[in-house]
Amino acid sequence: MPPEANLEELKQTIKVLEQKCACLEASDQKFRSLFNGSMDGLLIVESGGGRIICANKQIGAMLGYAGSALQGKDFQVLLPETTNQPKKDLLQEIQVCGGVFTQDFMHSDGRVCVLDLMATLIPWEKDWAILCTLRDASERIQLEKQLRQSQKMEAIGNLAGGVAHDLNNILSGLVSYPDLLLLDLPEESVLRKPILTIKRSGERAAEIVEDLLTLTKHGIGAGEVINLNQIISAYENSSEYERLKNYHPHIHLTKQLTEDLEPVAGSMEHLSKALANLVLNTAGAMPEGGEVQVLTENHHVDGVQNECFPEAGDYAVLRVSGSGMPIFPNDLERIFEPFYTSKKMGRNDTGLGMTVVWRTVKDHNGYIDVKSEVGAGTTFSVFLPVFRNLSR
Known part of the structure; x- marks a missing residue:
């Protein structure tokens, strides 16, 4: 074969190889764009040894690790040593069962994060690997x-x-x-x-x-326009307050009311009963006496802050707080359940007071938040949507 023919054939071969390299580079770029652009955390793990092959940038936001920092490390470094979950060979279960797990992971700062782990086997080079998709649970x-x-x-x-x-x-x-x-x-x-x-x-x-x-009774219908300050003033002249003073003579009620408090729409009767139950519960945590503080204020929520604020907007806030015994975490999760109490039920306690509060707040499209600390006492915060008269 003439040298010219060999040279032409070599040029064609080089051109084909360059095209294949370009395709591989474009394909790799697409993979990296999809991999790092995912809103979920992505890990590719060796199916055999459990070594992390690569991790995307979202892992950093979830667990505090840069993707490159995890590369080559064992998958087990992401799992906490102490956890409430039963011990198991997670990689083995993934390979056998696949599917979705809710799993505890260790954040780089030592916190335990609960993530949904979706795993599947994928071909990788000449072997198999595990694609792990992590999502905040x-x-x-x-x-x-x-x-x-x-x-x-x-x-x-x-x-x-x-x-x-x-x-x-x-x-x-x-x-x-x-x-x-x-x-x-x-x-x-x-x-x-x-x-x-x-x-x-x-x-x-x-x-x-x-x-x-x-x-x-679900819902309150159209309701009436109410100022929470009026409910508090009416409560001080009510039979419920007189009974509270009889049962808890050493309890003192103090008020801090915002004068320009925004109105809410709802039921005066139900909100009055909710206030009475909150004050009663707070006073019951102070058997030796003390001060129950009732506060109102306007509050604007810009966006989702936590589970207490699922919607942005303007709220009228009612806070009832006392310096009595704290509510422990296990009790805090169940405080709104009927007949559940960590205290001895008193003569003026039906066991349904906090359940009625929860029902009333939900019927008014509001939210209730409870914070309790040793030494600081307990604060109940009720957020009710502000009423806007759109007919003006």
């Missing part, structure tokens, strides 16, 4: 928790509705007849004390039924 877990709580409250409301009306009919005689009997009894009669005990027991049972009926 905290929001999903919080939403599932809120859904379970709502379903639980819904079920309780349905149950309460089935029995509360019948109980009211039974209790009407238990509450009213003692008054008739007392009219005919002389003051010195030995029967007066047990009859009064029957009457008080009936009244207490009636209060529980009233709270059960509150749980069955």
Whole structure:
């Protein structure tokens, strides 16, 4: 073959190789763009030894590691040594089962992060590798928790509705007849004390039924325009406040009210009852006495701050705080459950007060936040959407 033909063939071969190199470079660029541009954290891990082949930039935002810092490290460095999850060979389970896991991961600063891990086997060079897609699971877990709580409250409301009306009919005689009997009894009669005990027991049972009926009432309709400051002033002149002072004589109520507080739309009756229950719960945590502080203020939320603020907007805030015993984390998760209490139920406690507060706040499209610390006490913050008169 003439040298000219060999040279031409070599040129063609070089051209084909250059085209293939260009295609490979373009393909690699596309892969890197997709890999690093993903909103999820991505890891590619050796299926055999568990060595991390590569990690994208989003891993840094999730776990505090730069992608290059993880390259070549063992996958196990991302898993915390102590965790509530059962011990398992995660890579083995991924290879056998694939699918989705909710897994604890270790942040570079030592925190434990809960992530959803979606894993699948992919061909990699001449072997197989595991593509791990990581996504923050905290929001999903919080939403599932809120859904379970709502379903639980819904079920309780349905149950309460089935029995509360019948109980009211039974209790009407238990509450009213003692008054008739007392009219005919002389003051010195030995029967007066047990009859009064029957009457008080009936009244207490009636209060529980009233709270059960509150749980069955979903929504408040159009409602009325309300200023929370007026509710607080009315509470100080109410029978609920008089009973509070009788049961807790060493409790003092102080107020810090914003004069230009924005109005809300809702039910004066339900919000008044919610305030009374919050004050009662706070006072109950201070058996030796103390100060219950009631504060109102306007608050604007720019965006999602935490699970307490799912929507941006303007809110009128009611805060009730006291320096009593703190609510421990395990109790804090269950504080709004019916009949759940870490304290001994008192004479003025139906066991449904905080459940009624939760139901009322939800019916007003509001949010409630609870903060409790040893030495600082507990603060309940109720955020209610500001009413805007759009007809103006």
